Amino acid sequence: MTELLEHMPALSALQWAGYQAGALLVGFTKTGVPGLGPVVVPLMATVFPARASTGLLLPLLLAADLFAVVHYRRHAVWPHLWRLLPWAAAGIVAGWLVLGRINDRQLEVAIGAIVLVIVALGLLGGRWQARSDAMARSWWWAGGLGLAAGFTTMISNAAGPIMVIYLLAMRLPKREFVGTGAWYYLTMNLLKVPFSASLGLITGPTLLLNATALPAIAAGAWLGIAALERIPERGFNTAMQVLAAAAAVNLLL
Numbered sequence: 001m002t003e004l005l006e007h008m009p010a011l012s013a014l015q016w017a018g019y020q021a022g023a024l025l026v027g028f029t030k031t032g033v034p035g036l037g038p039v040v041v042p043l044m045a046t047v048f049p050a051r052a053s054t055g056l057l058l059p060l061l062l063a064a065d066l067f068a069v070v071h072y073r074r075h076a077v078w079p080h081l082w083r084l085l086p087w088a089a090a091g092i093v094a095g096w097l098v099l100g101r102i103n104d105r106q107l108e109v110a111i112g113a114i115v116l117v118i119v120a121l122g123l124l125g126g127r128w129q130a131r132s133d134a135m136a137r138s139w140w141w142a143g144g145l146g147l148a149a150g151f152t153t154m155i156s157n158a159a160g161p162i163m164v165i166y167l168l169a170m171r172l173p174k175r176e177f178v179g180t181g182a183w184y185y186l187t188m189n190l191l192k193v194p195f196s197a198s199l200g201l202i203t204g205p206t207l208l209l210n211a212t213a214l215p216a217i218a219a220g221a222w223l224g225i226a227a228l229e230r231i232p233e234r235g236f237n238t239a240m241q242v243l244a245a246a247a248a249v250n251l252l253l
Contacts, residue, residue: 019044023060023213027220030064031071032227033239034164034181054155055201059210060217062189067221068182075179080170081187083142084149088188091150096195098155141169153188154195164240174228174236 022044029040044053149162163184167177196202231239 019209020213020216022057023216024220024223026057026060026064027067027217027222028224028227029160029220030061030068030182030185030224031178031221032224033231034160034167034178052201052206055196055199055203056206056209058189058192058196058202059207060213061185062193063210063214063217064221065182065186065189067218068178069186071221071225072175072179072182075175076183077170077172077176077180078183080167080172080180081184083139084146084166084184085187087143087146088150088153088184089191091147091152092154092188092191092195093150094147095151095154096199142166150188154192168240174231174233177236177240178228 022040025040040057044057145162145166149166152162163181167181170180172180193202228236
C-alpha cells in the first residue's frame with residue numbers, strides 16, 4: 001500500500017479542484033442530465049494527459065453508473081438495450097484493436113457530423129416523423145449506433161451524444177431514458193475494464209486516486225436525482241437535443 005501511495009499522481013491545488021469537479025459532474029450526469037457527459041472528458045484532459053485520463057476516468061464512470069442503476073433499476077427498457085448491446089460490445093473490441101493507431105481528429109469530426117445530422121432530422125418533425133420512427137426500429141440503426149458508441153467509448157469515453165440520440169429516437173420518458181442508459185453504460189464500462197487494464201491505463205495508483213473522488217461522485221449523483229425530478233418531460237427532451245448538438249459542434253471545432 002505504501003508503494004502504491006508513493007506512485008499516486010501528485011496534483012496541484014488547481015488540478016485537484018478540477019479533478020474533484022469532474023467527479024462531481026460525472027455523478028450528476030449519470031443520474032440527472034446525461035447530455036452533460038461530454039463536458040467531463042475535456043475537463044479531465046486538462047488535469048491528465050489524454051491517454052492517461054481515459055483509464056483514470058473509467059472507474060469514476062463505473063462508480064457513478066452503480067448509483068444510477070440502483071436508483072433507476074426499475075425504469076430500464078430492456079428490449080432497447082438487447083438490440084444495442086451486442087453491437088456496442090463489438091465496437092469496444094474494435095476500438096481496443098485500433099487504440100493508438102487512428103487519427104482521433106478524423107473520428108471526432110465524423111461523429112460530430114453524424115450527430116448533428118440526426119439531431120437536425122429529429123427537429124424537423126412533420127413528414128420526417130414517420131420516417132424517423134421506422135428508421136429507429138430498424139436493425140441497421142441499432143447496429144450502426146451500437147458499433148459507433150462502443151468504438152468511441154473505448155477510444156475516448158465520449159460516446160454520450162450517440163447514446164443520447166439512440167434513446168431520444170426511442171421516445172422514452174425521462175426516467176426510462178436515464179434508467180435504460182444507466183444499465184447500458186454500466187455494462188459497457190465493465191466490458192472496457194480488462195481492455196484498459198491490458199493497455200496499462202488502470203493501475204493500483206490510479207485506483208487510489210479514484211477512491212478519493214467517491215464522495216464527490218456520491219454528491220453529484222444525489223444532485224442529479226434531485227434535478228431530474230424537477231425537470232419537465234418536454235424540457236428534458238429539448239435539453240437532450242441541445243446538449244447532443246452542442247457536444248457534436250465541440251467535436252467539430
